Amino acid sequence: MAEIAIELTGIDKRFGDVHANRNVSLTIYQGSIHGIIGENGAGKSTLMSILYGYYQADSGHIQVRQQPVHIRNSHDAIRLGIGMVHQHFMLVDNFSVLENIVLGAEGGFTLKSGLDAARIHLKQLNQDYGLEVDPDAIVGQLGVGLQQRVEILKALYRGAEVLILDEPTAVLTPQEADHLFRILRALRDQGKTVVIITHKLREVIDVTDRVTVMRAGEVVGNVMTADVDKEDLADLMVGRKVNLQVEKSTRTPGEVLLDVRHVSLKDKRGVELLKDINLQVRAGEIVGIAGVSGNGQSELLEVLAGMLPASEGEMLFKGEDLFRLKGHRPKPSILREKGVAHIPEDRSREGLVKTFSVFENSILGYHHDRDIQKGWLYNRTALIEKAKRFIQQFDIRPTNPLLRAGQLSGGNQQKVVLAREIDSNPDVLLVGQPTRGVDIGAIELIHKQLVKLRDEGKAILLVSVELDEILALSDRILVMAGGRITGEVPAHEATATGLGCLMGGVQS
Amino acid sequence: MKFGQPSTLPRWAQLSVLPLLNLLAALAITGLVVWLIGEDPWECLKLLVGGAFGYGEGIGYTLFYTTGYIFTGLSVAAAFHAGLFNIGGEGQVYIAGLGVSLACYAFDSFMPAVFMVPLTIMASMLFGAAWAFMPGYLQAKRGSHIVVTTIMFNYIAAALMGYLFNRVLMEKGGTNTATRAFAEASWMPSMQQMGGWLGLTLPNTPLNASLFIALICCVLFWLVVWHSKWGFELRTVGTNEQAARFAGMNVSKVVIVAMCFAGALAGLAAVNEILGSTHRMNMTFTNGIGFVGIAVALMGRNHPVGIVLSALLFGALTQGGLDLSLDKPNITREMIIFIQGLIILFCGALENLFEPFIAPLFKRKP
Numbered sequence: 076m077a078e079i080a081i082e083l084t085g086i087d088k089r090f091g092d093v094h095a096n097r098n099v100s101l102t103i104y105q106g107s108i109h110g111i112i113g114e115n116g117a118g119k120s121t122l123m124s125i126l127y128g129y130y131q132a133d134s135g136h137i138q139v140r141q142q143p144v145h146i147r148n149s150h151d152a153i154r155l156g157i158g159m160v161h162q163h164f165m166l167v168d169n170f171s172v173l174e175n176i177v178l179g180a181e182g183g184f185t186l187k188s189g190l191d192a193a194r195i196h197l198k199q200l201n202q203d204y205g206l207e208v209d210p211d212a213i214v215g216q217l218g219v220g221l222q223q224r225v226e227i228l229k230a231l232y233r234g235a236e237v238l239i240l241d242e243p244t245a246v247l248t249p250q251e252a253d254h255l256f257r258i259l260r261a262l263r264d265q266g267k268t269v270v271i272i273t274h275k276l277r278e279v280i281d282v283t284d285r286v287t288v289m290r291a292g293e294v295v296g297n298v299m300t301a302d303v304d305k306e307d308l309a310d311l312m313v314g315r316k317v318n319l320q321v322e323k324s325t326r327t328p329g330e331v332l333l334d335v336r337h338v339s340l341k342d343k344r345g346v347e348l349l350k351d352i353n354l355q356v357r358a359g360e361i362v363g364i365a366g367v368s369g370n371g372q373s374e375l376l377e378v379l380a381g382m383l384p385a386s387e388g389e390m391l392f393k394g395e396d397l398f399r400l401k402g403h404r405p406k407p408s409i410l411r412e413k414g415v416a417h418i419p420e421d422r423s424r425e426g427l428v429k430t431f432s433v434f435e436n437s438i439l440g441y442h443h444d445r446d447i448q449k450g451w452l453y454n455r456t457a458l459i460e461k462a463k464r465f466i467q468q469f470d471i472r473p474t475n476p477l478l479r480a481g482q483l484s485g486g487n488q489q490k491v492v493l494a495r496e497i498d499s500n501p502d503v504l505l506v507g508q509p510t511r512g513v514d515i516g517a518i519e520l521i522h523k524q525l526v527k528l529r530d531e532g533k534a535i536l537l538v539s540v541e542l543d544e545i546l547a548l549s550d551r552i553l554v555m556a557g558g559r560i561t562g563e564v565p566a567h568e569a570t571a572t573g574l575g576c577l578m579g580g581v582q583s
Numbered sequence: 584m585k586f587g588q589p590s591t592l593p594r595w596a597q598l599s600v601l602p603l604l605n606l607l608a609a610l611a612i613t614g615l616v617v618w619l620i621g622e623d624p625w626e627c628l629k630l631l632v633g634g635a636f637g638y639g640e641g642i643g644y645t646l647f648y649t650t651g652y653i654f655t656g657l658s659v660a661a662a663f664h665a666g667l668f669n670i671g672g673e674g675q676v677y678i679a680g681l682g683v684s685l686a687c688y689a690f691d692s693f694m695p696a697v698f699m700v701p702l703t704i705m706a707s708m709l710f711g712a713a714w715a716f717m718p719g720y721l722q723a724k725r726g727s728h729i730v731v732t733t734i735m736f737n738y739i740a741a742a743l744m745g746y747l748f749n750r751v752l753m754e755k756g757g758t759n760t761a762t763r764a765f766a767e768a769s770w771m772p773s774m775q776q777m778g779g780w781l782g783l784t785l786p787n788t789p790l791n792a793s794l795f796i797a798l799i800c801c802v803l804f805w806l807v808v809w810h811s812k813w814g815f816e817l818r819t820v821g822t823n824e825q826a827a828r829f830a831g832m833n834v835s836k837v838v839i840v841a842m843c844f845a846g847a848l849a850g851l852a853a854v855n856e857i858l859g860s861t862h863r864m865n866m867t868f869t870n871g872i873g874f875v876g877i878a879v880a881l882m883g884r885n886h887p888v889g890i891v892l893s894a895l896l897f898g899a900l901t902q903g904g905l906d907l908s909l910d911k912p913n914i915t916r917e918m919i920i921f922i923q924g925l926i927i928l929f930c931g932a933l934e935n936l937f938e939p940f941i942a943p944l945f946k947r948k949p
């Protein structure tokens with residue numbers, strides 16, 4: 076048996092009413108890749124934050140290399156050889172890779188001596204683990220995958236023996252994710268310990284040696300990866316049988332509801348973000364747009380939803396050009412009136428106001444509707460009734476419409492948005508990342524709803540960076556790269572690898 | 584306690600225990616300073632409270648100051664709900680005073696009180712709103728920061744009014760930088776007068792019907808901000824502009840209208856001062872009322888109930904402080920400003936200072 080790198084015993088942590096970790100015990104062995112999985116809000120991130128010194132546990136002990144330790148802040152953690160790669164990178168964009176890596180650990184009185192020493196060290200690290208990062212590149216100009224490697228280098232430079240990665244593949248292409256996994260394996264083979272927090276089951280199966288499953292703040296399983304499959308883990312995470320397949324009947328799509336012609340978009344500097352986009356969505360059809368994030372899908376959705384003005388092109392809805400209804404820019408409110416609803420990619424920034432109650436969020440964008448007004452004031456009873464109806468129809472929990480949206484889990488927040496947007500019975504639904512940061516139980520419900528809407532004859536345009544989701548839901552798949560549509564594949568012929576090539580290949 | 588961590592206190596404790604502790608801390612430090620300059624803190628506190636609430640006239644003055652602070656407090660809060668920091672209350676009150684005076688110059692010689700009072704109220708709101716409109720417009724359309732522009736507009740208002748007083752408004756041959764006295768038709772009914780209608784004998788103080796306008800404004804404020812479409816747009820723009828755009832709201836329009844709303848509320852303070860008390864416009868009538876409004880809104884957490892309570896606190900400090908400085912020459916008017924400053928420091932900047940200490944008291948047993 077390998078040596079124990081980290082041992083957590085009886086960790087307990089509360090935030091007010093929320094019991095984030097209940098008596099969690101966990102052993103991480105040196106030289107292994109350890110996965111921690113669980114639904115959103117299961118307490119994975121809290122646990123790792125305790126290990127990294129962001130929070131203090133209410134009770135429980137931490138041992139690093141069999142020595143009991145107190146980790147009061149991240150400095151303590153770094154000193155103990157624990158490094159963390161955050162989901163949102165902590166990098167200075169206009170500094171070079173080298174400068175970012177020495178940041179906070181400059182050494183020496185002059186910057187140059189520190190940088191020179193770092194350069195040599197960095198070269199060694201680059202070689203050892205196949206990181207392939209140019210030390211003089213400006214971080215802001217690097218792709219996301221490379222920025223992540225800079226974060227890894229930062230941790231290693233500080234002497235990390237244990238590397239914690241929080242949702243590392245959320246922003247990567249399948250190819251980039253594979254490269255990351257190669258790096259992680261190299262790290263393991265050199266005796267480092269890697270902990271990855273994730274909710275993607277496939278990755279867990281691919282890359283980890285051991286898995287800890289968490290649910291509602293507790294550890295519900297500790298298994299060797301080789302002994303389990305995806306379904307086992309999903310069941311453990313959710314605590315019941317989960318159907319990962321989306322059941323979908325074949326259906327012949329009807330008339331063209333949304334016809335996008337020659338749409339292009341230039342930013343202020345004249346860079347073309349969208350180039351001559353043409354697509355059609357028919358009634359009773361889900362058209363999926365696959366692509367690595369940052370290749371124009373987000374912009375396309377924003378343009379169609381009236382959040383960004385298109386530079387050129389037409390958006391025909393039942394034959395009427397919505398771009399030219401009032402001037403050149405369709406307002407989101409007019410689009411909604413016409414029957415184009417939008418479930419935005421960034422739920423917490425666009426779709427919701429987190430500090431508002433659930434019932435207030437249930438009218439966002441529909442706050443002019445007559446049935447909720449009484450004179451010049453809102454009819455509060457009607458508002459709350461509406462929210463209660465959403466809560467019941469979509470199984471939103473907790474069921475209190477007076478709670479602030481921010482108190483709900485990601486999945487339940489998304490259900491509020493979904494309920495609101497489809498309540499007005501739109502003909503076209505623009506859907507962005509419907510299950511980003513959403514737990515498995517809710518994913519199932521959201522997917523079923525989307526398929527149901529399709530069966531009712533709605534036209535759905537789905538943008539997602541989750542290939543599995545695109546494959547499971549779409550009737551037709553379009554691939555975007557570099558602001559263009561680079562390929563179209565009927566869903567039944569599509570495979571993850573095939574799409575992955577289209578997504579990455581054309582881009583470079 | 585780490586920043587951004589959810590508060591562990593129950594809501595009622597956040598709203599009552601924390602502000603009280605902050606207030607006590609401010610008073611404790613004041614007491615220390617008072618003791619250091621050789622006065623008896625306990626005696627001074629008694630004089631202060633007695634001056635504010637101990638006798639009829641004192642109460643009248645306290646409530647008179649409170650009225651003004653409610654208006655400017657609501658003004659700051661209104662803008663704040665739209666995510667705007669309105670530092671310009673002072674200038675808005677000043678220009679609203681001009682509006683009130685112009686209305687009086689034009690009409691007070693012949694118009695009866697029935698028309699005069701509503702007219703002057705409208706004038707104050709209109710001029711206040713107009714003065715706030717410009718920073719609002721510049722923020723919404725040009726991206727000029729509202730804090731910078733409203734501060735500049737305070738100076739512009741002061742310069743403009745200085746010019747007008749010296750060249751236009753001052754009475755011919757007078758030495759007082761003030762307008763002429765306005766006709767009685769334009770006066771707000773005083774509390775003494777209104778008490779008389781009901782057969783009550785009230786002391787002679789500047790307290791006037793504006794207090795009722797202020798309280799009505801509080802109720803309207805609550806309805807508009809939390810129970811109307813427009814308030815919903817206001818708060819959405821203030822908390823999450825991106826979501827406001829998503830919901831099809833016209834963000835620039837909301838910003839501009841919010842500033843006008845704020846300016847109109849601030850403007851009403853001019854009615855209280857000019858038509859309720861002096862019955863002419865003095866050059867120094869604003870006297871920092873717009874700035875106290877910031878503290879009032881901050882301490883009252885931008886909610887009308889809180890604003891009424893904190894306006895009462897600041898009103899009492901102003902009145903009690905004046906009385907105190909008459910009795911104790913050692914304690915100057917600056918001392919009162921010092922106390923106000925401490926209260927702002929503790930209630931605004933160090934709002935959650937005591938939270939970690941009292942949190943264990945409220946911790947539920949696991």
